[in-house]
Amino acid sequence: MNNNYLFLFILILFFSCNENDDLKNDPITNNFETKNVIILVVDGPRMHETWFDSNRINIPNRVNLLREGVLISNFKNNGTTLTMSGHSSILNGTYEHLLNDGSQSPENPSMLQLWLKQSNEPNNKAWIITSKVKLKTIANCVNTSWKDQFLPSTDCGNPTTGTTDRTDIQTVESFKNILNNYQPKLVMINLKEVDAAGHNNDWNGYINGIKNTDAQIKEIWNFIQSSNNYKNKTALIVTNDHGRHDDNNGGFQHHGDQCGGCTSIEFFALGPDFKKNVTISTGNYEQKDIAKTIGLIMGFEMPFSDGKIIKEIFSKNIME
Numbered sequence: 001m002n003n004n005y006l007f008l009f010i011l012i013l014f015f016s017c018n019e020n021d022d023l024k025n026d027p028i029t030n031n032f033e034t035k036n037v038i039i040l041v042v043d044g045p046r047m048h049e050t051w052f053d054s055n056r057i058n059i060p061n062r063v064n065l066l067r068e069g070v071l072i073s074n075f076k077n078n079g080t081t082l083t084m085s086g087h088s089s090i091l092n093g094t095y096e097h098l099l100n101d102g103s104q105s106p107e108n109p110s111m112l113q114l115w116l117k118q119s120n121e122p123n124n125k126a127w128i129i130t131s132k133v134k135l136k137t138i139a140n141c142v143n144t145s146w147k148d149q150f151l152p153s154t155d156c157g158n159p160t161t162g163t164t165d166r167t168d169i170q171t172v173e174s175f176k177n178i179l180n181n182y183q184p185k186l187v188m189i190n191l192k193e194v195d196a197a198g199h200n201n202d203w204n205g206y207i208n209g210i211k212n213t214d215a216q217i218k219e220i221w222n223f224i225q226s227s228n229n230y231k232n233k234t235a236l237i238v239t240n241d242h243g244r245h246d247d248n249n250g251g252f253q254h255h256g257d258q259c260g261g262c263t264s265i266e267f268f269a270l271g272p273d274f275k276k277n278v279t280i281s282t283g284n285y286e287q288k289d290i291a292k293t294i295g296l297i298m299g300f301e302m303p304f305s306d307g308k309i310i311k312e313i314f315s316k317n318i319m320e
């Protein structure tokens with residue numbers, strides 16, 4: 001009888017040890033303070049005119065905000081360097097080549113769909129808010145298990161016409177209204193002025209676009225930090241869909257190939273779980289890693305993504 005009790009005791013000890021091992025792998029043990037993630041895509045600046053510029057003269061607000069944020073200085077888009085493909089890679093964590101006219105949805109579901117399903121949140125908690133109307137297409141996907149399901153809310157282009165783009169000023173205003181009205185937790189915003197001026201071969205307009213979006217980043221961060229609902233529990237990740245040709249490959253007007261200008265993009269992040277005043281140039285991080293990293297923060301899986309978690313941006317050691 002005594003031996004039986006001893007056996008039982010050992011058995012309980014064995015299983016409770018195992019349970020502890022399981023807990024170590026539970027992402028909840030990361031205890032992130034971040035409860036909301038905003039991804040802000042500045043459409044198509046070259047790093048030459050943003051972070052790579054020696055005086056960073058066009059991005060004074062980001063330079064100031066870097067004191068409370070983290071920058072990856074060698075971040076890459078290693079997929080197709082066009083608008084539709086770039087935004088799709090950010091949201092679904094894998095490189096897909098999409099037609100750039102907005103007529104084609106990605107094969108794989110976006111992080112917004114995966115989060116909506118796994119969190120059981122209503123679809124007004126996940127948004128795609130864009131200046132470019134064509135980006136509405138990446139809210140859905142082709143994969144038959146996910147098509148038309150768990151779709152995020154969209155606010156893309158000019159709401160009056162439904163078929164044309166709108167200004168970035170209108171997009172930022174709309175973003176603020178949506179945050180006030182619905183308190184979404186996962187949002188992607190696109191600002192198009194830089195890309196549009198570039199394609200027009202308008203150098204001054206292109207530089208003004210970079211300066212204007214830089215001011216809008218600060219405006220958005222201030223809005224987040226002055227909101228009771230978002231303050232100190234929201235991450236803002238600033239990135240690009242693509243860069244533009246470097247001067248040896250056609251110059252700033254267009255983009256779309258694998259030259260250094262087109263593939264070099266920005267990763268600048270602010271939030272309670274990120275390092276502050278740190279620039280990371282180690283690691284091999286790229287556009288398709290963003291979705292998996294947000295999945296870790298927000299507690300959802302990204303099984304369709306072949307990206308990796310950007311571990312080095314976090315202020316403490318994280319468990320995958």
Ligand SMILES: [Zn+2]
Binds near residue numbers: 083
């Ligand atoms: Zn473009």
Ligand SMILES: [Zn+2]
Binds near residue numbers: 256259261263
């Ligand atoms: Zn290029």
